[in-house]
Amino acid sequence: MTSTAQQVGLVARRSLKRTLRQPALIVPTIVFPLFLVAINSSGLNSATKIPGFPTDSYLEFAITVPFIQGAIFAAITAGTELATDVESGFLNRLQLTPLGRTSILFGQLAGATAVALLGALTYLVVGLAAGVTIHAGVLGTVVLVLYAVFAAVAFSGVGAVLGARTGSPEAVQGAFPLIFVFFFLSSMNLPRNLIDVGWFRTVATWNPISYLIEGLRSLIITGWDVTALARGLAVATAVLVLSFWAANRALATRMERT
Amino acid sequence: MDNGIVVEGLVREYKGGIRAVDGIDLEVAPGEIYGFLGPNGAGKSTTTHVLTTLLPPTAGRARVGGFDVAHQGAEVRRRIGAALQEAALDAFLTGREHMDLQAGLHGLSKAERARRGAALLERVGLTEAADRKVGGYSGGMKRRLDLALALVHEPAILFLDEPTTGLDPQSRSALWDEVGRLAREDGVTVFLTTQYLEEADVLAGRVGIIDRGHLVAEGTPDELKREIGGNSVEAVPANPDECGRAAEALVRFGEPAAHSTKGAAVRLRDGAEQLPEIVRALDDAGVRLAHLQLHTPSLDDVFLAKTGRSLEGAGEREGAEDADRDPEPVAA
Numbered sequence: 120m121t122s123t124a125q126q127v128g129l130v131a132r133r134s135l136k137r138t139l140r141q142p143a144l145i146v147p148t149i150v151f152p153l154f155l156v157a158i159n160s161s162g163l164n165s166a167t168k169i170p171g172f173p174t175d176s177y178l179e180f181a182i183t184v185p186f187i188q189g190a191i192f193a194a195i196t197a198g199t200e201l202a203t204d205v206e207s208g209f210l211n212r213l214q215l216t217p218l219g220r221t222s223i224l225f226g227q228l229a230g231a232t233a234v235a236l237l238g239a240l241t242y243l244v245v246g247l248a249a250g251v252t253i254h255a256g257v258l259g260t261v262v263l264v265l266y267a268v269f270a271a272v273a274f275s276g277v278g279a280v281l282g283a284r285t286g287s288p289e290a291v292q293g294a295f296p297l298i299f300v301f302f303f304l305s306s307m308n309l310p311r312n313l314i315d316v317g318w319f320r321t322v323a324t325w326n327p328i329s330y331l332i333e334g335l336r337s338l339i340i341t342g343w344d345v346t347a348l349a350r351g352l353a354v355a356t357a358v359l360v361l362s363f364w365a366a367n368r369a370l371a372t373r374m375e376r377t
Numbered sequence: 378m379d380n381g382i383v384v385e386g387l388v389r390e391y392k393g394g395i396r397a398v399d400g401i402d403l404e405v406a407p408g409e410i411y412g413f414l415g416p417n418g419a420g421k422s423t424t425t426h427v428l429t430t431l432l433p434p435t436a437g438r439a440r441v442g443g444f445d446v447a448h449q450g451a452e453v454r455r456r457i458g459a460a461l462q463e464a465a466l467d468a469f470l471t472g473r474e475h476m477d478l479q480a481g482l483h484g485l486s487k488a489e490r491a492r493r494g495a496a497l498l499e500r501v502g503l504t505e506a507a508d509r510k511v512g513g514y515s516g517g518m519k520r521r522l523d524l525a526l527a528l529v530h531e532p533a534i535l536f537l538d539e540p541t542t543g544l545d546p547q548s549r550s551a552l553w554d555e556v557g558r559l560a561r562e563d564g565v566t567v568f569l570t571t572q573y574l575e576e577a578d579v580l581a582g583r584v585g586i587i588d589r590g591h592l593v594a595e596g597t598p599d600e601l602k603r604e605i606g607g608n609s610v611e612a613v614p615a616n617p618d619e620c621g622r623a624a625e626a627l628v629r630f631g632e633p634a635a636h637s638t639k640g641a642a643v644r645l646r647d648g649a650e651q652l653p654e655i656v657r658a659l660d661d662a663g664v665r666l667a668h669l670q671l672h673t674p675s676l677d678d679v680f681l682a683k684t685g686r687s688l689e690g691a692g693e694r695e696g697a698e699d700a701d702r703d704p705e706p707v708a709a
Contacts, residue, residue, distance in 0.1 A: 140510075209466070216479065376431050
């Protein structure tokens with residue numbers, strides 16, 4: 120009998136292989152956030168002159184964005200991959216083995232997590248090459264990457280809910296703009312205290328994505344800000360717990376096996 | 378250990394009250410190839426999904442390999458292999474990687490996985506293609522890989538859901554050979570759903586015919602054909618105006634049969650030895666023949682006799698087709 124860890128390992132290896140063999144899935148998800156940060160950091164650089172802006176380099180402020188965008192892309196990748204397995208019948212193939220439901224769920228997310236790690240390392244290298252200084256030092260850099268991957272795992276659970284519930288890769292991708300709206304309605308481009316429009320500042324304050332961004336950002340522009348980090352990690356943990364609970368339920372409904 | 382299948386009053390209902398399977402009873406003996414024949418939407422795939430534990434039954438009982446499909450799913454899955462209608466393969470993995478994954482999930486050790494995978498790939502003729510991605514495989518290669526995957530844990534009972542749909546005649550024949558060998562030499566029980574009459578005729582020891590969720594006939598192909606009568610003869614006159622005379626001449630040889638559209642046909646009372654007499658009778662009636670053909674009964678004739686419709690294309694008229702292929706489940 121295969122142990123749960125071995126089962127997860129087998130499914131994860133398959134997920135990794137199929138994801139890494141699809142350059143069309145990886146390249147845009149890594150390159151697009153870099154384009155966005157390049158455009159924003161050149162167009163919004165004058166924002167650093169606003170009194171109270173926390174750094175004099177907009178690139179240092181904005182380089183956080185690709186890391187969180189990578190987590191959102193991980194959600195789409197994980198959801199699309201799971202939905203493809205439902206649609207193609209591959210999930211039925213897995214169901215006919217002694218494989219447990221949780222093993223399927225965790226194993227299936229390996230590919231999306233790998234893309235997120237690859238993305239995080241790319242953004243880090245590009246950022247450092249462009250002159251970004253990580254004020255939390257070497258240990259902070261390691262925490263930065265781990266934080267980004269943790270957020271990606273949490274969001275891939277959201278993707279898995281969509282994938283398991285809809286069973287349609289197109290439907291998962293259709294949800295992408297909606298997720299992106301949440302992303303833009305956050306403190307992505309400006310610190311919350313400098314957002315001048317009242318409703319926007321309120322939405323950004325209630326938007327959990329703001330705290331994810333701010334936790335990560337603190338490592339780059341501040342150093343060790345325990346409060347910001349704890350808030351960010353709390354949001355990521357909450358997303359992880361809720362999304363995996365919901366994904367497990369959605370998969371249970373999808374897998375009717377006796 | 379019992380490697381047979383016993384089904385009693387099996388019902389599977391979908392959303393909206395559609396009964397894709399409506400009270401089926403059947404038994405498959407250990408080592409037997411059982412052909413489950415019916416048009417699209419008849420309930421074949423739903424029955425297979427219930428028997429392989431992928432769908433819970435709404436009512437009735439089914440035991441596979443001695444275990445109840447509704448309450449002992451894990452035990453059933455340990456004993457069965459299944460190649461379902463869609464050869465669900467990962468286009469980005471190679472054939473060997475598929476074998477390794479499937480064998481690993483069934484608990485085989487790494488060394489055993491490699492040995493068994495290589496042996497099965499060779500058996501289905503995929504050794505040379507083993508390290509190519511499945512996305513580049515032909516339909517026949519995918520079906521053969523699917524069969525190899527179903528056999529990786531040496532199941533005692535094999536479910537094949539329309540395994541040759543879309544295959545060229547050569548691939549179809551190769552798959553038939555392998556399925557026949559599995560039952561004959563390895564004693565594997567095979568539950569084979571098909572919409573191809575020839576496939577059921579060639580492979581199956583016994584055939585069950587399903588239509589609109591009901592089992593309408595069951596027996597060996599020969600028994601079923603005998604049940605509906607012997608051979609029939611069809612006479613097509615060169616001049617269509619002579620059809621009536623041809624029918625009059627033929628009527629004393631047996632019951633009129635409905636399958637002729639251009640002439641007259643009768644189901645022969647005394648068999649093929651009546652042919653010379655028939656030719657003389659048609660000649661005496663002044664019928665100039667364009668075509669005279671002796672028909673031996675087929676499973677399509679059996680289906681026609683039992684349901685009043687021809688099996689070929691019957692599924693296209695079935696409202697339940699979608700229900701069988703893309704089920705919307707309700708609580709069972």
